[in-house]
Amino acid sequence: MRAIGAVVLAAVLFGGLALGQEKYVVLSDIAWAPFEWVSQKGFYLGFDLDVMRAIAVLEGYEIEIRDTPFDSIIPAISAGKGDIGASGFTITEERAQVISFSVAYWEANQAAVVRAGSGLTLEQLGAKGRKVGAQRGTTGAFWVEDNWVPKGVTLVEYETYPEAILDLLAGRIEAVVADVDPSKMAVAQYKGKLELAGVIETGERYGFVVRKGDPKGLLPRIERGIAKLKASGAWDLLIQAYFGPALGKIEAAWEKCIPILLVEKDPLRYAQCLVAEVNK
């Protein structure tokens, strides 16, 4: 029975059971837990991706999730190499000029991480002579540029977030500004070495991305799907399951519950299963 389940799951995950439904390619930079990451066993999971799967089930289409560098997702969608971008995209004016956004599905704030015991507060960090790091191209970097650099702070930019954290630990910078969720994760992983200096309320909103003008008519379906998930309560359960528990626990729960979503096609029961498993 278990073997059959595994085969069905594999077929659904990799082959996509062709039932004559349209198939859309979802692009995501799958290295940004808990929004999207690759499990120990090589499965793609995360809040964004499960929302995409649940919407596909509710709206009756198939998706293929493809790992793509963050910077390439918007060019790829413009070139027709993908249909939907689901990778924690902050809604901005500049991006909205080349692609179309769905309604906002997430609100994020920034946080500053400092070395444990440094005792630095946000006020002290935003002062002349301080050196603060951030990942290039992220809202964290833009925020420091706009708010702290005029006060005399030096912004040091990094290709990836973990590199900025390494430099903080090495003592070359005094803080790293990034989204709240990865910031909390860094503090949890470097126990006793890092702490949160504070949360910066920026209220940027995430949206899903489609080709400019939405030629395939995907936005109404995505937005209807989000509304259905919220109305049923599955949305809040997914948030509970993904934001808080340890990643290893989420992976185990996901592997156990995902057939409910993909085979039985029941997003609510799937989300309930996920929450029950991570809280075990």
Add this chain to the structure above:
Amino acid sequence: MDLETWAKVVPELPKLLQGLLVNVEILLGLISLGFVVGVGAALLEVYAPRPVGFLASAYTWFFRGVPEIVLLFLFYFGFDQFGIKISAFLAAVLALGFRSSAYQAQIFRGALLSIPAGQVMAARALGLSRLGAIRYVVLPQALRLSLAGWSNEFSSVLKDTTLAWGIGVVEVTRQASYIRATDFTLTLPLYLTVALLFLVLTYAGNFAIGMAEKRLRVPGLEGRR
């Protein structure tokens, strides 16, 4: 980086090796493509009539002059403009392969030019056609002489395969970033491991080329060095 951190890297090794296999696949594809096209371009540059030789020079000029990551984007996204669907893997092999062919062409061109012109004349005098002289007299010597320079190109393009992630090919550095995404503390050990894997590959590759060099040596030919 204590032992405990390193112990967390060990179970991830299969994933890294799985990624490295993709790098090796890209390498084999690009270096073979680069060899075939590179020898052709070098022969045209040296022996073809002016206009054709000029075209071959323009070709190597273009592919040596454009940054690799730009070439990758041009191949991956550019083909779509003409309605040709191309996978990221194939785009990486083609972009890096053509680029390598331009560099390899320079290696072969230098070797072709180092064979004294008198040899071709002698071959012609013995009744070989011009093509025959190139095929049986010049090329076998030139390729042997190219091996040292070619091993340099091998080491260089081996590392270039990591750029393929720029268009979405999941290779070893991407596998490393998957692991890093779930545990930031592994960042440095993972990079060190990847570095070690590449050092081993470069060593193995250069060792093999060195063996080939010994095998193919013609007494007296390389002795002129």
